[in-house]
Amino acid sequence: MMPVSPFRIFFQTGAWMVTAFLVLPLLVVIPVSLTDTSYIGLPKEHLSLQHYANYFASPDWLKATWTSIWIGTIVATCATVLGTSFAIGCWFLSDRASAIARWVLITPILVPPVVQSLGFYRFWVKLGLIDTSTGVILAHTLLALPYVSISVFAALANLDRNIPRAARSLGASVRQTVMAVIVPAARPGMLTGFVFAFIVSFDEIVGVLFITVRRVTTLPKQIWEGIQDNIDPTIASVATLLVILTLIVTAIGALRRS
Amino acid sequence: MPRLGEKTQYWLLVLPALAIMIAFYIVPVLGIWQISVTEPASGFGNFAKAAQSNAVKTSFVLTFRVAAVTTVGCVLLGYIVAYAISNYAGRLTPLMLALVILPFWVSVLIRSFSWIVLLGRSGLVNDSLRGAGLIDSPLRLMHNEFGVLVAMIHVMLPFAILPMLTNMRGIPDAYVKAARGLGASEWTAFRQVYFPQTLPGVMSGALLVFVLSLGFYVTPALLGGGRVLMISEYITYQIQEFLAWGLGSALSVILLIATALVLLIAARFVNLRNALLERK
Numbered sequence: 022m023m024p025v026s027p028f029r030i031f032f033q034t035g036a037w038m039v040t041a042f043l044v045l046p047l048l049v050v051i052p053v054s055l056t057d058t059s060y061i062g063l064p065k066e067h068l069s070l071q072h073y074a075n076y077f078a079s080p081d082w083l084k085a086t087w088t089s090i091w092i093g094t095i096v097a098t099c100a101t102v103l104g105t106s107f108a109i110g111c112w113f114l115s116d117r118a119s120a121i122a123r124w125v126l127i128t129p130i131l132v133p134p135v136v137q138s139l140g141f142y143r144f145w146v147k148l149g150l151i152d153t154s155t156g157v158i159l160a161h162t163l164l165a166l167p168y169v170s171i172s173v174f175a176a177l178a179n180l181d182r183n184i185p186r187a188a189r190s191l192g193a194s195v196r197q198t199v200m201a202v203i204v205p206a207a208r209p210g211m212l213t214g215f216v217f218a219f220i221v222s223f224d225e226i227v228g229v230l231f232i233t234v235r236r237v238t239t240l241p242k243q244i245w246e247g248i249q250d251n252i253d254p255t256i257a258s259v260a261t262l263l264v265i266l267t268l269i270v271t272a273i274g275a276l277r278r279s
Numbered sequence: 280m281p282r283l284g285e286k287t288q289y290w291l292l293v294l295p296a297l298a299i300m301i302a303f304y305i306v307p308v309l310g311i312w313q314i315s316v317t318e319p320a321s322g323f324g325n326f327a328k329a330a331q332s333n334a335v336k337t338s339f340v341l342t343f344r345v346a347a348v349t350t351v352g353c354v355l356l357g358y359i360v361a362y363a364i365s366n367y368a369g370r371l372t373p374l375m376l377a378l379v380i381l382p383f384w385v386s387v388l389i390r391s392f393s394w395i396v397l398l399g400r401s402g403l404v405n406d407s408l409r410g411a412g413l414i415d416s417p418l419r420l421m422h423n424e425f426g427v428l429v430a431m432i433h434v435m436l437p438f439a440i441l442p443m444l445t446n447m448r449g450i451p452d453a454y455v456k457a458a459r460g461l462g463a464s465e466w467t468a469f470r471q472v473y474f475p476q477t478l479p480g481v482m483s484g485a486l487l488v489f490v491l492s493l494g495f496y497v498t499p500a501l502l503g504g505g506r507v508l509m510i511s512e513y514i515t516y517q518i519q520e521f522l523a524w525g526l527g528s529a530l531s532v533i534l535l536i537a538t539a540l541v542l543l544i545a546a547r548f549v550n551l552r553n554a555l556l557e558r559k
Contacts, residue, residue, distance in 0.1 A: 028465045029367070036363030039356045040378050043436060046393045047385055049403055053396055061396055063403065103296040110292030122297050123556055125305065130555065131538060132308060133494020135511040136531040139518070140307030143314065163304045166296055175557065195288040224386035227496050241388050248392060248501060257396065260389045267384045275377045 047264050054257035061252050072258040082259065085243035089223050092154060092239065096161040097219035103162070104169025104218075105211050109203050111170075112177045113185075123174070127167040134227040137164075142231045152234040160232060161222040168221060169214030176210025177203070308535075315528035325529035335530065338513040339537075345427060345499070345509060346492035350439075352432040353488045354481055357439035361480070365447035376444075383437040391501045394430040395421065398502070422504035430502045435492060439484035442554065446480025483554035486545045493538055510534055 056062055057069035076082050107126060111119040129137065141160050142151070150156030180203070188198045204211075226241040233242065240259070247256045315325055329335045364376050382390060397403050398420035405417040420426055450473070458468040496511040503509070508516065510530060518527040542551065 026465050028469070032359055032363050033367060035359040036375065039360045039436075040375055042356070043382050043433065044378050046397060046433060047382060047390065049393050049396050050389070053403075060401075061399070062401060063406065103299070106292045107296035110289045110294075113289040114286070114293070119293065122293055126296060126300055127555060128300075128308075129304060131490060131542070133496075133511055133531075133534055133538065135494065135496050135514050136311060136535055137304070137308055139514070139527065139531055140304075140309075140311050143310055144303070144307035159299075159303060163300060166300060170296070171556070178557075195285060199292070220384065224388065226386075226388055241386065244388055244392070248395065252395070256392060260392055263389055264385055267381065271377060271381050271384065275373070 050257045050260040050264060053254060054261040056254050056257075059253065061254055061257065072254040073262075075255045076258050076262075079255070081238070082243060082255065085238045085240045088154070088238060089240040092157055092161065093219045093222040095158050096165055096222040097215045099158070099162045100165035100169045100218040101211055101215045104166050104214055105173050105204070105207060107166075108170045108173035108177065108210075109199055109207065112174065112180075112203075123170065126170050129164045130167050138228045138231040141228055145232050151232055152236045154237055156232050157229060157237055157239070160228045161225055162218075164225060164228065165218035165221040168217035169211075172213040172217065173207050173210040176207050176213075180206045311528045311531050311535075314524055315532045318525035318528070325525040326533075328526060329529050329533065334508075335513070338508050338510050339533075341424075341507065342493060342510040345424065345431065345507075346489050346495075348428055349431040349435055349492045350485050350489045352428070353435050353439035354485050356432070357436055357443055357484060358477075358481065361440050361443035361447055364444060365450075366452075379437065379440055382433075383441075387434050387497050388501075390434055391430055391498045394426065394433065394498075394502055398426050398429070421502050422506050424503075424507055426502040427499050427507045427509075430498045431492060431495065434498050435488045438487045438491060442483040442487060443477065443480040446483075447477055450476050479550065479553075482545070482549045486542075486549050486554060490538055490541055493541070494534060 052063055053061055054072055055068045055070070056064045057067055057071070058065055104126075107122075111123055141156075145151050145156050145160075148156075150159065185198050185202050188202050189195075193201065224241060225239075226245055229237075229239050229242050230245065233239075244256055244259065247253065316323060318325075360375070360379055364372055364379070395402070399405070400417045400419075402420070404420060405414075408414045409417070454472050454476070455468050458472045459465070463471070494511055495509065496515070499507055499509040500512045500515075503512070511534070514527045514530045514534070517523040517530070545551070
């Protein structure tokens with residue numbers, strides 16, 4: 022075996038330290054969620070599930086969770102349909118105009134959240150969409166579109182342009198070619214896009230703070246208000262549930278790949 | 280069928296998404312420009328007010344400083360991780376990759392909350408230090424720039440790592456091997472042969488982190504506790520507390536222009552197409 026150089030030691034230890042910095046802070050919510058106190062802190066005398074019980078007994082928390090789930094699902098569906106169609110059209114065109122269209126579609130990634138939320142607020146007031154789920158769905162669909170279009174476009178990057186050409190020359194219409202040839206090739210990108218879109222909506226906070234008042238409350242808004250008003254450990258139990266869910270999904274994804 | 284008809288059909292696929300994006304996103308954002316020169320009175324009064332205000336100046340300086348420090352921190356820390364993942368094939372490398380991507384899927388709100396739990400007055404860090412008898416009174420770890428920076432670096436780090444990883448994976452190891460074979464030390468081969476090839480990845484990571492940090496709201500607002508007013512929070516404050524829509528919009532326009540300028544300058548060093556449009 023080669024002697025291990027200081028160079029290598031530096032990079033390997035360093036990398037593990039940075040990885041610990043990334044992951045460990047996510048785990049601190051776990052002990053805090055099990056605290057027997059009524060404030061944020063480590064368990065004093067024994068572990069307690071009272072804050073989980075609190076979450077599952079609270080109509081406010083459950084309703085916010087459910088709102089986030091169904092809004093996220095509708096947003097992901099709309100964004101995937103619109104974004105896939107957009108990316109496929111641009112892939113066929115591949116000209117200057119379609120490149121500009123693709124830049125237009127990714128502006129929500131670059132515009133600061135507060136600025137776009139001000140825009141939404143003023144416009145939604147005119148449209149009467151303030152504090153409605155339709156308003157939230159529309160805003161979130163717009164914010165999710167860039168991610169769907171980017172991932173579908175990436176999936177199509179390796180598709181041979183002669184394949185749709187062959188389909189067309191054999192008499193398939195544009196519609197048939199898209200449905201039978203392009204969509205199957207785009208499917209992995211659509212799936213990634215769907216997941217991204219759901220998460221964009223599920224995690225979005227700044228827009229929701231501006232365009233909703235009382236009637237519509239999503240999970241992030243409930244968490245935000247919880248942090249602002251009085252930090253109680255229920256937030257830690259919600260955070261723990263979300264972190265564990267993420268861990269499980271990531272682990273399943275990693276296992277399926279290997 | 281005529282050629283034009285075919286092209287029109289492709290545009291019909293593009294149009295629905297493009298149309299809603301323009302009607303419900305681009306138009307509202309442009310509306311902010313309009314508000315900035317019409318409320319409360321027509322003209323550039325809001326911009327003059329913004330230019331004269333010391334609070335605005337302080338906030339912009341703070342915003343650029345926080346964004347710059349966050350970017351440097353993320354690139355340095357991220358480079359080490361990206362390098363180790365791409366160059367040391369070990370049994371644990373896939374695990375490290377999974378752990379690096381994991382925080383990406385946990386919302387910024389939850390990650391900021393974790394830092395509040397850690398850094399608060401009676402947070403876990405202060406509690407443990409006091410328990411160990413190292414300090415008598417709690418340290419001020421958040422509601423200041425330090426807390427904001429630590430949490431910002433944590434939140435932004437994956438955005439720096441991923442472009443660098445994509446870039447490093449595309450670098451063939453033949454060059455470094457050749458340099459080593461010709462007698463270069465490990466460090467020299469890294470510095471003169473490997474590092475220059477990673478610059479595109481470093482640049483796109485840095486750009487992404489810097490642009491996102493400039494407009495960041497959630498983490499500075501939660502960890503800053505009203506004492507670290509970055510420009511996004513300053514705008515919200517103007518509008519929610521003083522209903523100063525004109526000034527808030529003018530500041531938004533300035534922030535948008537600043538972001539655009541950063542992108543324009545970056546376009547000289549970074550392939551924006553690869554960094555933004557075609558990122559994996």
